[in-house]
Amino acid sequence: MIIAEQKALPEIQDMVSSYRKILIVGCGTCMTFCSAGGPEEVNKLANELVAENKDMVIDKTTTPRQCTEKFIDRLKDKVGDYEAILSMACGNGVQAVASRFPDKPVLPALNTQFIGVEKEKGVWTENCLACGDCILWRTGGVCPVTRCAKSLLNGACGGASEGNCEVSKDRPCAWQEIYHALKRLNMLHYLKGKPQVKDWPVHPGRVVREDLREIEATRVD
Amino acid sequence: MSFRQALESGKFLVTAEVGPGKGTEVEHLLKDADIIKDRVDAINVTDLQSSVMRLGSMAVCHMLTDMGIDPVFQVTCRDRNRLALQSDLLSGWALGIRNVLALTGDHPSMGDHPNAKPVFDLDSVTLLEMIGTLNSGKDMSGNELNGTPDFLPGAVVNPGADNEAALDLQIMKMEKKIEAGAKFFQTQGVYDLDAFEKFMKRVEGLNTKVLVGIILLKSVGMARYMNKNVAGVFVPEPLIQELKAAEDKAQASMNMAIRLIKGAKDLCDGVHIMALGWESKIPPIMDEIGL
Numbered sequence: 001m002i003i004a005e006q007k008a009l010p011e012i013q014d015m016v017s018s019y020r021k022i023l024i025v026g027c028g029t030c031m032t033f034c035s036a037g038g039p040e041e042v043n044k045l046a047n048e049l050v051a052e053n054k055d056m057v058i059d060k061t062t063t064p065r066q067c068t069e070k071f072i073d074r075l076k077d078k079v080g081d082y083e084a085i086l087s088m089a090c091g092n093g094v095q096a097v098a099s100r101f102p103d104k105p106v107l108p109a110l111n112t113q114f115i116g117v118e119k120e121k122g123v124w125t126e127n128c129l130a131c132g133d134c135i136l137w138r139t140g141g142v143c144p145v146t147r148c149a150k151s152l153l154n155g156a157c158g159g160a161s162e163g164n165c166e167v168s169k170d171r172p173c174a175w176q177e178i179y180h181a182l183k184r185l186n187m188l189h190y191l192k193g194k195p196q197v198k199d200w201p202v203h204p205g206r207v208v209r210e211d212l213r214e215i216e217a218t219r220v221d
Numbered sequence: 222m223s224f225r226q227a228l229e230s231g232k233f234l235v236t237a238e239v240g241p242g243k244g245t246e247v248e249h250l251l252k253d254a255d256i257i258k259d260r261v262d263a264i265n266v267t268d269l270q271s272s273v274m275r276l277g278s279m280a281v282c283h284m285l286t287d288m289g290i291d292p293v294f295q296v297t298c299r300d301r302n303r304l305a306l307q308s309d310l311l312s313g314w315a316l317g318i319r320n321v322l323a324l325t326g327d328h329p330s331m332g333d334h335p336n337a338k339p340v341f342d343l344d345s346v347t348l349l350e351m352i353g354t355l356n357s358g359k360d361m362s363g364n365e366l367n368g369t370p371d372f373l374p375g376a377v378v379n380p381g382a383d384n385e386a387a388l389d390l391q392i393m394k395m396e397k398k399i400e401a402g403a404k405f406f407q408t409q410g411v412y413d414l415d416a417f418e419k420f421m422k423r424v425e426g427l428n429t430k431v432l433v434g435i436i437l438l439k440s441v442g443m444a445r446y447m448n449k450n451v452a453g454v455f456v457p458e459p460l461i462q463e464l465k466a467a468e469d470k471a472q473a474s475m476n477m478a479i480r481l482i483k484g485a486k487d488l489c490d491g492v493h494i495m496a497l498g499w500e501s502k503i504p505p506i507m508d509e510i511g512l
């Protein structure tokens with residue numbers, strides 16, 4: 001899932017300071033699971049903002065997902081009543097809502113961090129940079145593009161110490177993790193493969209599925 | 222004799238290194254290089270060592286060639302993508318640089334601009350492959366070069382990796398570097414000859430030259446700092462005590478280096494001395510060893 005963290009309150013206050021009536025919109029999927037922008041966090045943020053500014057009218061709602069058109073559409077009868085939308089979705093959700101309601105300021109209440117998992121209670125770690133060419137089959141299910149601080153593809157640098165990456169003692173060296181995983185799986189020979197150079201994708205990304213487009217074009221309603 | 226000729230001659234190789242500073246002042250560094258110029262086969266010039274912004278390696282390498290020194294151009298993958306790396310290598314060749322040490326480089330977060338964007342478009346292995354490609358008259362995209370370099374590529378290895386996984390990974394990478402064209406290796410600083418001997422046993426059959434890294438120990442504080450912060454460098458406690466007890470620290474440090482080099486001489490193909498400003502100590506050390 002996507003992991004995010006709420007912005008510091010002063011920055012959010014700054015963003016909404018010129019509005020008197022706003023709608024806070026939570027996200028029922030990733031942001032609820034990472035405790036950054038679900039119904040609970042929407043309530044808490046609304047209370048904090050009102051506590052600081054009694055004149056502000058704040059309404060709240062949470063959509064099942066803010067990155068999916070049919071769920072965003074559920075907001076269409078509401079948004080007219082507000083000067084701005086304060087979104088508690090990831091950056092993807094914020095933009096999806098902004099493009100659906102182009103005449104409304106849509107403001108981000110969160111800082112989107114990464115695609116990752118909850119490692120232990122209250123600790124999340126990054127797992128995938130969405131690099132466009134997945135090599136996990138060769139690396140024992142541990143992503144060096146993401147989890148090696150230098151995105152090295154051809155083995156470890158010399159910087160690890162006591163199993164941790166040179167950048168920080170709280171990050172395991174991804175290449176040592178890959179080594180252990182491949183050893184467990186009897187697949188260490190993958191470490192000896194031909195050196196790889198990554199073909200970096202051009203951003204913004206765009207995926208086109210001709211098969212689906214053709215089906216859509218020939219559909220008779 | 223060029224470094225390449227020295228390497229091919231089979232003699233015991235001696236290299237040293239200088240690190241450009243922050244700013245345009247080069248007099249000190251050139252003076253240090255001048256002291257050792259007739260005693261070494263090549264002098265490395267570091268590339269923003271420890272991710273600290275400094276004067277560049279290429280300019281200083283060029284200045285060394287003007288003094289009749291054969292420099293080793295250290296190139297890391299930290300700050301340049303494949304376009305800039307290839308271009309800098311061609312530029313270096315045009316300025317008289319003939320030897321390249323291919324490194325991955327430290328992460329920017331280790332240095333004095335910790336929030337700089339890390340590049341690492343290539344790594345040490347694919348940088349070596351790329352140098353081979355340039356040497357063959359092409360760029361990485363297969364385009365023909367008009368004027369072709371003929372670099373001698375080298376690499377580094379860390380024999381002091383601190384666990385089995387790390388050491389296996391170091392050796393696998395060393396093999397990849399050799400396959401990618403590395404003709405010599407300079408190691409991370411070695412203080413423990415037994416561990417170094419074990420390492421050399423493991424890489425025995427590999428077709429390359431290994432220069433043992435010797436860092437002159439300047440103080441007890443430096444030893445403790447390296448043990449804590451420099452991956453793969455371990456100064457054993459007896460050495461630290463020896464330095465602590467010595468009245469003449471510089472002499473004690475030189476004695477240690479002499480012992481280490483004498484002990485390593487029959488295990489490997491050369492020595493890479495990192496004097497960190499103590500370049501004047503290198504000639505007497507070499508006299509003592511008879512190099």
Ligand code: SF4
Binds near residue numbers: 133
């Ligand atoms: S290789 Fe890593 S970054 Fe790329 S898609 Fe797979 S998990 Fe994601």
Ligand code: SF4
Binds near residue numbers: 157160165167173
């Ligand atoms: S220490 Fe490990 S994870 Fe960190 S940059 Fe080096 S190889 Fe990558």
